[in-house]
Amino acid sequence: MLANPLEFASTWPAVVARFSADAQMVSQIKSVYGAAPSQANLSDALATYQRSLPEPSRFDRFLRGDASAITADERLGYEKFKSYGCVACHQGVNVGGNMFQRLGALGNYFADRGTPETRLDQGRFNVTRRESDRHVFKVPSLRNVALTAPYFHDGSVPTLEAAVAAMFKYQLGRPAPEADKRLIVQFLRTLTAQSLEKTGNKP
Numbered sequence: 001m002l003a004n005p006l007e008f009a010s011t012w013p014a015v016v017a018r019f020s021a022d023a024q025m026v027s028q029i030k031s032v033y034g035a036a037p038s039q040a041n042l043s044d045a046l047a048t049y050q051r052s053l054p055e056p057s058r059f060d061r062f063l064r065g066d067a068s069a070i071t072a073d074e075r076l077g078y079e080k081f082k083s084y085g086c087v088a089c090h091q092g093v094n095v096g097g098n099m100f101q102r103l104g105a106l107g108n109y110f111a112d113r114g115t116p117e118t119r120l121d122q123g124r125f126n127v128t129r130r131e132s133d134r135h136v137f138k139v140p141s142l143r144n145v146a147l148t149a150p151y152f153h154d155g156s157v158p159t160l161e162a163a164v165a166a167m168f169k170y171q172l173g174r175p176a177p178e179a180d181k182r183l184i185v186q187f188l189r190t191l192t193a194q195s196l197e198k199t200g201n202k203p
């Protein structure tokens with residue numbers, strides 16, 4: 001994070017030097033850690049601050065050890081989400097958003113949709129012009145997904161239930177019991193930020 005050129009593009013020596021040049025910071029760090037600013041105490045302070053930030057969703061609270069943050073069914077849905085392999089693509093802290101994948105890896109989504117293909121349907125191909133990138137899209141993050149219908153790049157899927165069913169058909173290439181799909185939908189609803197869960201607002 002600190003060294004990432006897209007984030008702070010900095011280094012620990014530079015950060016320590018900046019804190020050390022600020023008399024008030026030096027005295028505050030000394031009063032808490034009993035030592036001058038260093039990489040060790042500054043990274044501890046940063047981590048402590050980050051842990052104090054409000055929990056974004058019930059699922060985040062669950063991951064941090066609050067077993068009561070989600071119901072037994074929602075938890076079962078999370079287990080299904082993992083065991084069916086949704087996590088192969090929707091992964092990491094944002095449950096997606098970190099890779100590109102072909103829509104219709106295991107079934108022809110575009111033929112089944114029944115409307116002619118558009119330029120937008122070509123996905124990443126529009127950017128790279130590589131044939132292997134045709135119909136390839138960024139795997140979306142599923143945070144707040146319960147509030148963001150309609151789904152997919154073409155907005156052709158009206159409900160979360162239908163989106164999950166389409167994922168089984170085209171991305172996993174296998175059927176699943178209705179009950180399992182329902183549990184997965186219940187899990188996906190735990191990814192809504194708590195402030196939005198209360199108001200029902202779109203993110």
Ligand code: HEC
Nearest residue numbers: 085086089101103137138139140151152153163164167171
């Ligand atoms: C092989 C990779 C892959 C797998 C496996 C996969 N997905 Fe997806 N998922 C995608 C891609 C790519 C999209 C974006 C499709 C588009 O925009 O047209 C997507 C879109 C979605 C969406 C719609 C999100 C939106 O905002 O439009 C949901 C919901 C979803 N996936 C849930 C699941 C679930 C649940 C599973 C497991 C049953 C699953 N996915 C398995 C790649 C995958």
